[in-house]
Amino acid sequence: MASRKNRSGKANRRSPKAPPGLFERLRLRAEPLFAWAAAHRWSAIAAGALLLFIVSVFGGYWIAERFELGDRNRAARDTLDDMKRSGASTPREREPEPKYARLEDLPEFPKYSEAEPGKPRATLDEKPRPKPPQVAAASAEQTWRRNALPFRDLGSRPLIAIVIDDVGLDRPRSRRAWELPGPLTMSFLPYAKDLRDQAKAARARGHELMLHLPMEPNGRNDPGPNALLVSLTDAELRQRTNAALDSFDGYVGANNHMGSRFTAFRPGMETVMRQFKSRGVMFLDSRTTAQSVGDQTAQEMGVPSIVRHVFLDDEETLEAVRRKLAEAEAVARRQGFAVAIGHPHDVTLQALAEWLPTVQGKGLALAPSSAVLRKRNGWE
Ligand SMILES: [Zn+2]
Numbered sequence: 201m202a203s204r205k206n207r208s209g210k211a212n213r214r215s216p217k218a219p220p221g222l223f224e225r226l227r228l229r230a231e232p233l234f235a236w237a238a239a240h241r242w243s244a245i246a247a248g249a250l251l252l253f254i255v256s257v258f259g260g261y262w263i264a265e266r267f268e269l270g271d272r273n274r275a276a277r278d279t280l281d282d283m284k285r286s287g288a289s290t291p292r293e294r295e296p297e298p299k300y301a302r303l304e305d306l307p308e309f310p311k312y313s314e315a316e317p318g319k320p321r322a323t324l325d326e327k328p329r330p331k332p333p334q335v336a337a338a339s340a341e342q343t344w345r346r347n348a349l350p351f352r353d354l355g356s357r358p359l360i361a362i363v364i365d366d367v368g369l370d371r372p373r374s375r376r377a378w379e380l381p382g383p384l385t386m387s388f389l390p391y392a393k394d395l396r397d398q399a400k401a402a403r404a405r406g407h408e409l410m411l412h413l414p415m416e417p418n419g420r421n422d423p424g425p426n427a428l429l430v431s432l433t434d435a436e437l438r439q440r441t442n443a444a445l446d447s448f449d450g451y452v453g454a455n456n457h458m459g460s461r462f463t464a465f466r467p468g469m470e471t472v473m474r475q476f477k478s479r480g481v482m483f484l485d486s487r488t489t490a491q492s493v494g495d496q497t498a499q500e501m502g503v504p505s506i507v508r509h510v511f512l513d514d515e516e517t518l519e520a521v522r523r524k525l526a527e528a529e530a531v532a533r534r535q536g537f538a539v540a541i542g543h544p545h546d547v548t549l550q551a552l553a554e555w556l557p558t559v560q561g562k563g564l565a566l567a568p569s570s571a572v573l574r575k576r577n578g579w580e
Contacts, residue, residue, distance in 0.1 A: 320514035323527045324487060326507065326535060329499070341480035344452040344504060348570035349383050349408045358532035359567035359575055360559065361385060362552065363484065363508075363541045365412055365457065367402070368392025373544035378402035380549070381556050385569045387412040387455055390447035391425050399448045408568035409451040410484065413444050413472075415459030417488070423458045428472065430465045437468055441475045452570045453482030453504070455541075460489035469497040476503045482573055484508065486541060506573050509535075512542035512551075521551035532564055537572045 237244035363385040367374045369392055378386055378401065386402040387410040388395060399409050414427035426440050445454070453476070456463055463469060463485065476483055482504040485494035498505035510528045512521050524540065532538035542548040559566045567575075574580065 320520075321488075321511050323510045323524070323531060324507075325509065325531060341478075343480035344482040344570055344573070347409065347450050347452045349406070349568040351383070351568055351571040353565070354571060354575045354580075357563055357565040358535075359537040359565050359572055360528055360532045361506075361537070361539045361567050361569045361572045362512075362528075363387055363410065363455065363539060363569060364544060364548075365455070365486070365541055366543050367412070368395060368398050370544055371398070373546070373549065374398065375401075376549050377544045378405045378407055380552055382406040383408060383566060383568045385410055385452075387457075388448065388451075389414065389424065389457060390444040395448045399450060403450055408570060409448075410569065411444060411447070411451050411454040411481075412457045413441070413454045413459075414457040415462035417458035417462075418460045421458055427457075428459075428462050428468065430462055430468055432468075434471050437471045438475060441472050445475065445479060445481070451481070452568075452573075453484060455484035455508075456486045456488065456494065458488060459486065459492075459494075463487075463494045464489055464491035466493050466497060469493055470501065473497050473501045473503050477501055482506070482570070484539065484569060504573055504577065506539055506569065506576055508541050509538045510540040512540050513545050513548045516545055516547055518547045518551055521548050522555070525551060525555050529562065529564060537567070537575050539569065539572055 364377045365387045366389060367377060367386045368388040371393075374386075377384070383406055385408045386399070388399055388402075389412045391414075392398060403409055414423040414425075416427055416429040417423060426443065428437055428440055432440070473483065476498070483494060483498045483506075485492055485498070485505060485507045487494075487508045495505050495507045497503075509531045510524050512524045512528070514520075521542070528538045528540040542552070556566065
C-alpha cells in the first residue's frame with residue numbers, strides 16, 4: 201500500500217515540472233528563426249531558395265553518380281553470369297565478388313584472340329573458281345542487297361574491304377573503330393551487350409554491318425556462349441544459328457568467329473548455310489583454317505560468299521599491321537579486290553587511322569564487303 205501511494209505521489213509531484221517534449225523544445229529553439237523570417241520575409245525566401253538550389257545540385261550529382269556506377273557494375277555482372285550459365289568459363293567458388301567498372305577488367309572474361317600465339321596466318325590469294333552462280337543474284341530474298349552500303353564504281357579501281365571482327369565487347373575500342381573514316385565493315389558478336397544500339401551507331405557512321413558468328417576452334421580458345429560446335433545436333437545448330445541471326449538486324453551477312461574446327465565440318469556448314477540461304481544473307485569465310493569448306497559449301501548451296509585474304513593483326517605490333525596493310529594492297533592490285541580482317545586492338549586502330557586517308561591517293565578504293573561480293577561474282 202505504502203509503495204503504491206509513494207509512486208503516485210512521486211508522479212504527481214513530477215508532472216507539473218516535466219521537461220517540455222521534443223516537439224515543444226524544437227518549437228522554442230526555432231522561435232527566433234521564425235521571428236527573423238517574419239521580419240525579413242524576402243531575405244528568408246531568397247535564403248530558402250538558395251539552400252534548395254545548392255542541395256538539389258549536389259544531391260542530383262551524388263544520385264547520378266551512384267546510378268551510373270551501379271549500372272556499370274550490373275552490366276559487368278550480368279555478362280559474367282551469362283557466361284557462367286553457358287559454361288564459357290569456370291567460376292571460382294566462394295570468392296567475394298569484386299566490383300569492376302569495365303567488362304574487360306573481369307578476370308574470368310575470356311580473351312577472344314583468334315591467332316595462336318607465334319603463328320601468324322599467311323595472306324591467301326584466291327584460287328580460280330568455276331563460273332560464279334547466278335542463282336544467288338536472282339534469288340527473291342536478298343537481305344544482303346537491302347542492307348548493303350551504296351557503292352558505285354566497282355570497275356575502275358582495285359577494291360579493299362577492311363572488316364573489323366569481334367566488335368561490341370570492348371566497347372571503348374569498338375567505338376574507336378567505327379569512328380574511323382569508312383566505309384569499313386563492323387562484325388558484331390551476337391552476345392555483345394546493347395548490340396542493337398551499338399550496331400545502329402556503327403551504321404550511322406557509314407559502315408557496313410556483319411554478324412560475327414562464333415564457331416568451334418581447334419585448340420583451347422573459347423569462342424564464347426552459344427558457339428556452333430561439331431558435337432551439336434542439326435536442330436541445335438539451326439537453333440543457335442537462328443538465334444544469332446536474330447540478335448540484331450541491318451547486317452549484310454556473317455563471318456565466322458574462330459571456327460577452325462567447325463568450318464572444316466561439312467555437314468555442320470551445310471546446316472548453317474541453309475539458314476543463310478533462307479535469310480538471303482551473305483557469308484564471309486574468315487578462313488581461320490586452310491581446311492575450311494565454308495566458301496565452297498556456300499557456293500554449292502547458292503549462298504553469296506567471299507573469303508578473307510589478309511589477317512591484319514595476328515602479330516600485334518604497329519609494324520606488322522602496316523606490313524599486312526601493304527599486303528592487302530598488293531592482293532587487291534593482283535585480283536581487283538581484297539578482304540582484310542582486323543580487330544579492335546590499339547595497334548590495328550592506330551595503323552588504320554594512318555593508312556585510311558592514303559588509300560585514294562594510291563589508286564585504290566576502300567569498299568564495303570558487299571561491293572567485294574558483287575565484284576567477285578561480276579554482279580551489278
Ligand atoms: Zn573473331
